[in-house]
Amino acid sequence: MGMTITEKILAQHAGKTSVAPGDNVWVDVDVLMTHDVCGPGTIGIFKKQFGQNAKVWDPNKVVIIPDHYIFTADPHANRNIDIIREFAKEQKLPYYYDVGTENYKGVCHVALAQEGHNIPGEVLFGTDSHTCTSGAFGMFSTGIGNTDAAFILGTGKLWVKVPETMRFEFTGTFPPYVMAKDILLQVIGDIGCDGATYRTMEWAGDAVYKFSMEERMTLCNMAIEAGGKNAVIEADDVTFDYLKGRTDKKGIVHHSDPDAKYCFSKTYKADELEPVVAQPHSPDNRALARDCKDVKLDRSYIGSCTGGKITDFIAAAEILNGEKVKIDTFIVPATKDVEKDLHRETIDGKTLAQIFEDAGAKIGEASCAACLGGPKDTFGRTHGTEVVISTTNRNFPGRMGSKQSAVYLASPYTAAASALTGYVTDPREFIPARV
Amino acid sequence: MKKKIQGKAFVLGNNIDTDQIIPAEHLVYSLSDPEESKNYGKFALSGVPIEDSGLPQGKIPFVNEGQYQSTYKIIIGGSNFGCGSSREHAPACMEIAGVEAVVAESYARIFYRNSIDGGFFIPLEAKQKLTEEIKTGDELTIDLENYTLTNETQSKSYSLNSLGDVIDIIEAGNIFEYAKKAGLIPK
Numbered sequence: 001m002g003m004t005i006t007e008k009i010l011a012q013h014a015g016k017t018s019v020a021p022g023d024n025v026w027v028d029v030d031v032l033m034t035h036d037v038c039g040p041g042t043i044g045i046f047k048k049q050f051g052q053n054a055k056v057w058d059p060n061k062v063v064i065i066p067d068h069y070i071f072t073a074d075p076h077a078n079r080n081i082d083i084i085r086e087f088a089k090e091q092k093l094p095y096y097y098d099v100g101t102e103n104y105k106g107v108c109h110v111a112l113a114q115e116g117h118n119i120p121g122e123v124l125f126g127t128d129s130h131t132c133t134s135g136a137f138g139m140f141s142t143g144i145g146n147t148d149a150a151f152i153l154g155t156g157k158l159w160v161k162v163p164e165t166m167r168f169e170f171t172g173t174f175p176p177y178v179m180a181k182d183i184l185l186q187v188i189g190d191i192g193c194d195g196a197t198y199r200t201m202e203w204a205g206d207a208v209y210k211f212s213m214e215e216r217m218t219l220c221n222m223a224i225e226a227g228g229k230n231a232v233i234e235a236d237d238v239t240f241d242y243l244k245g246r247t248d249k250k251g252i253v254h255h256s257d258p259d260a261k262y263c264f265s266k267t268y269k270a271d272e273l274e275p276v277v278a279q280p281h282s283p284d285n286r287a288l289a290r291d292c293k294d295v296k297l298d299r300s301y302i303g304s305c306t307g308g309k310i311t312d313f314i315a316a317a318e319i320l321n322g323e324k325v326k327i328d329t330f331i332v333p334a335t336k337d338v339e340k341d342l343h344r345e346t347i348d349g350k351t352l353a354q355i356f357e358d359a360g361a362k363i364g365e366a367s368c369a370a371c372l373g374g375p376k377d378t379f380g381r382t383h384g385t386e387v388v389i390s391t392t393n394r395n396f397p398g399r400m401g402s403k404q405s406a407v408y409l410a411s412p413y414t415a416a417a418s419a420l421t422g423y424v425t426d427p428r429e430f431i432p433a434r435v
Numbered sequence: 436m437k438k439k440i441q442g443k444a445f446v447l448g449n450n451i452d453t454d455q456i457i458p459a460e461h462l463v464y465s466l467s468d469p470e471e472s473k474n475y476g477k478f479a480l481s482g483v484p485i486e487d488s489g490l491p492q493g494k495i496p497f498v499n500e501g502q503y504q505s506t507y508k509i510i511i512g513g514s515n516f517g518c519g520s521s522r523e524h525a526p527a528c529m530e531i532a533g534v535e536a537v538v539a540e541s542y543a544r545i546f547y548r549n550s551i552d553g554g555f556f557i558p559l560e561a562k563q564k565l566t567e568e569i570k571t572g573d574e575l576t577i578d579l580e581n582y583t584l585t586n587e588t589q590s591k592s593y594s595l596n597s598l599g600d601v602i603d604i605i606e607a608g609n610i611f612e613y614a615k616k617a618g619l620i621p622k
């Protein structure tokens with residue numbers, strides 16, 4: 001019987017010719033990623049289980065990216081960075097991207113891609129639930145906890161239950177005002193925030209293949225908000241163009257067989273989609289952006305692994321160009337590379353950074369920042385009853401800091417358009433003139 | 436593995452996510468340092484909106500002010516328990532607070548896996564909606580041989596789903612002990 005992309009990757013890494021959903025298999029791991037929040041715990045368990053002087057199974061396969069609590073005075077948070085720094089030194093890890101150095105990157109999922117760690121056909125685990133983002137490169141990637149990560153550090157292996165696959169196909173062309181974020185919020189609204197639990201979300205269709213790698217990453221990033229184990233998009237020329245200059249590895253392109261078995265399959269007409277938001281306090285609480293025009297906002301936040309990539313800022317800048325924001329607007333590039341690109345990319349001869357500053361937005365430093373609340377002094381964190389429109393991925397109570405604040409999740413277009421009006425705003429009100 | 440777990444119930448609703456279980460601002464404490472890690476017990480479930488904390492009545496703190504442990508040993512949850520982040524601090528903080536079992540309608544995958552591989556507590560699946568039957572403070576007994584849950588306060592019994600193939604890891608204690616037994620890593 002045919003297999004899906006995910007089944008093929010897992011079979012190959014388990015040394016088997018085939019696997020079926022529900023099988024428990026031990027797979028060989030190509031990359032383990034951890035960061036400042038889960039790294040110290042992982043290292044603690046690794047040492048407890050394998051000994052104080054234990055060595056990681058392969059230093060070239062361990063990637064440590066501090067990104068969560070970076071620019072804070074919190075002593076515990078800073079101590080955690082010291083722990084991962086020390087470990088990287090002791091284990092001679094070539095891929096440790098230290099804070100305060102030229103090598104600092106920012107948000108792990110975007111940095112993994114930019115630094116060439118995402119390779120088609122490989123298996124990547126990370127101590128972060130949004131590790132599913134890397135599936136955009138046609139690989140198997142998923143989030144795990146400290147214990148599993150410590151197990152991998154010592155053995156290079158992990159057991160996995162082979163997931164069933166759900167297929168979401170988009171035919172045609174997305175309208176220019178619809179972004180990957182809208183598609184995702186649409187689908188999560190359709191299947192619910194546990195609609196893909198234990199499953200793979202496979203994205204397909206000509207509309208999806210027209211997306212840049214950044215937009216594909218957004219699409220895979222929020223599989224976890226539907227409970228998904230991983231997300232995957234078949235690698236193609238767009239993938240390999242992106243990889244050029246970032247890695248020498250070739251990878252393996254897997255296709256889902258025509259007779260592969262899916263537990264769910266749905267085809268959408270791309271041109272029928274509209275800008276949507278997820279209302280507080282759940283990512284599946286979907287509504288059309290235009291139906292929320294009476295929701296008054298205090299803040300717009302554009303950043304994170306979901307909505308802080310260069311394509312997200314280009315979209316936001318298209319709308320903010322020459323205008324003034326009416327509410328506090330925070331711009332947080334996911335990584336240093338994105339930050340540099342804010343000063344490089346131009347629209348009408350102005351850099352994106354210039355456009356944001358002229359519009360009255362505040363630009364923060366590359367990191368997770370207020371996407372997950374964080375220590376009290378975190379840039380953009382909520383402290384009261386703020387109503388926020390945000391390009392991040394979660395709007396559970398307290399996610400951006402204060403339990404009393406309310407978060408609407410939206411695309412960068414919608415977040416930017418809303419910044420200009422102070423109300424949730426369908427970006428079409430600003431876009432038609434330009435497309 | 437214990438054959439029976441007894442204790443008071445603490446009832447929560449659907450979609451209890453990891454930010455409610457342990458708000459992100461507290462993720463800075465060491466999990467390996469026994470003294471410092473007690474802070475996780477102190478803040479366990481502190482992100483649950485107050486009206487939803489300890490149903491049906493609500494407004495019941497899981498851990499009392501100034502304490503590091505809870506008087507409730509068994510959590511009753513609805514669907515999609517533990518959704519959100521992969522932070523192992525979530526199941527860890529519940530164990531540190533004294534939780535021995537969670538009985539929910541369904542779990543988010545990473546949380547479920549972390550609970551088992553880390554050996555923090557036993558995540559069980561209910562066959563029916565227990566959140567509307569059991570009240571916070573009810574005395575419960577879980578029988579892990581027959582997969583039943585008895586509400587001693589209300590004199591009612593319910594059957595639970597069996598643990599399936601993860602039972603081997605739970606019996607071994609955690610994924611490391613399991614791998615040692617299975618000969619995957621040296622003893």
Ligand code: SF4
Nearest residue numbers: 107304305368371372
């Ligand atoms: S940006 Fe937000 S979702 Fe992404 S890794 Fe950071 S905290 Fe997690």
